[in-house]
Amino acid sequence: MSQAEAYDLIIVGGGPAGLTAGIYAMRAALKTVLIEKGPAGGQIVLSDEVENWPGTERIGGTELAMNMANHADSYGLEVRNQEVVAIEPGLDIHTVRLDSGESITAHAVILSTGGSPRQLNIPGENEFYGKGVSYCAVCDGFFFRGKTVMVIGGGDSAVEESLYLAKLAKRVYIAHRRDALRASRILQQRAMNDCNIEILWNSVPVEIHAAPEGPVDRVTLKDTRSGETREMPVDGVFIFIGFQPNNAVVPAGIKLNAQGYVITDAKCETDIPGIFAVGDLREKYARQIVTAAADGAVAALASAHFVETKKATAADTCELPVQ
Numbered sequence: 001m002s003q004a005e006a007y008d009l010i011i012v013g014g015g016p017a018g019l020t021a022g023i024y025a026m027r028a029a030l031k032t033v034l035i036e037k038g039p040a041g042g043q044i045v046l047s048d049e050v051e052n053w054p055g056t057e058r059i060g061g062t063e064l065a066m067n068m069a070n071h072a073d074s075y076g077l078e079v080r081n082q083e084v085v086a087i088e089p090g091l092d093i094h095t096v097r098l099d100s101g102e103s104i105t106a107h108a109v110i111l112s113t114g115g116s117p118r119q120l121n122i123p124g125e126n127e128f129y130g131k132g133v134s135y136c137a138v139c140d141g142f143f144f145r146g147k148t149v150m151v152i153g154g155g156d157s158a159v160e161e162s163l164y165l166a167k168l169a170k171r172v173y174i175a176h177r178r179d180a181l182r183a184s185r186i187l188q189q190r191a192m193n194d195c196n197i198e199i200l201w202n203s204v205p206v207e208i209h210a211a212p213e214g215p216v217d218r219v220t221l222k223d224t225r226s227g228e229t230r231e232m233p234v235d236g237v238f239i240f241i242g243f244q245p246n247n248a249v250v251p252a253g254i255k256l257n258a259q260g261y262v263i264t265d266a267k268c269e270t271d272i273p274g275i276f277a278v279g280d281l282r283e284k285y286a287r288q289i290v291t292a293a294a295d296g297a298v299a300a301l302a303s304a305h306f307v308e309t310k311k312a313t314a315a316d317t318c319e320l321p322v323q
């Protein structure tokens with residue numbers, strides 16, 4: 001595609017925020033392309049079950065992702081399986097560079113690159129990744145049927161994934177650094193009522209160990225109050241201590257908060273006109289599938305207004321009589 005054939009809108013990332021933006025953009029008749037390096041759906045494909053998508057009491061994460069992708073496809077949304085390596089903002093048009101070496105341009109860009117699991121950064125975490133250390137219960141839980149696992153964290157992800165693991169594993173320990181969970185009340189109650197789950201309060205892992213050439217066999221836990229350590233035999237460690245924003249391709253000049261999340265206005269627009277940020281990448285109060293989808297809708301509608309205004313201004317300028 002040449003510069004003259006710019007898209008109206010490029011969406012970077014195909015999770016719930018990006019796919020919803022795609023649906024709204026196509027309905028607004030914007031010439032749109034969505035770039036996604038992995039499978040559609042983002043983080044939700046890692047969820048066993050989603051229970052808070054309005055109108056659907058319970059749905060598998062992968063199924064919900066497929067529904068969203070199919071919905072966007074029904075409007076003819078162009079999706080490219082490529083990686084964005086850089087975004088260069090321009091005054092009139094923004095350029096998005098792809099890993100293939102190709103560059104595409106658009107009047108508006110929606111960044112929906114989401115976040116990635118945060119790491120503990122303790123000895124053994126990287127060494128034994130895939131050999132007992134995991135960041136995805138739905139992907140790897142199957143390998144721990146009848147075994148003992150430890151989940152690290154006290155948020156919604158840690159508790160939700162523990163409940164999933166408790167259906168497969170012999171024993172699930174949740175090691176949490178405080179004496180109260182951060183997770184929502186309903187999840188807390190379910191974990192407390194599950195006799196297969198034991199919560200280890202005020203505990204943080206300081207090292208993950210494995211037998212020579214073997215998989216994970218134990219974790220050294222530290223008591224956050226006394227500082228004492230002890231070893232717990234486990235077969236697997238699932239780490240859910242939050243996310244960090246995938247902000248690598250966010251162009252310079254866009255303001256980030258101290259944690260690296262993009263700061264936007266109520267339209268999800270960044271400091272650079274025509275560049276929007278949505279979903280888990282954006283600074284916001286609640287990171288839920290429904291709020292990601294809402295961001296996508298807002299940003300697509302705002303993009304449509306931005307693009308129409310740009311085109312109308314350009315047309316007016318062209319009609320000015322030559323002096």
Ligand code: NAP
Pocket residue numbers: 051052120152153154155156157158160176177178181182183204240241242243286287288
């Ligand atoms: P989160 O809410 O940020 O929770 C992270 C947990 O890990 C906290 O309990 C935190 O402890 C602990 N933690 C952080 N750093 C740690 C460290 N270095 N060592 C030990 N523990 C550490 O992250 P999340 O659970 O991944 O959830 C992310 C967002 O997605 C949240 O907004 C959540 O509500 C949402 N979410 C929603 C659902 C749902 O609605 N079904 C499911 C999953 C996620 P402290 O509590 O002491 O800070």
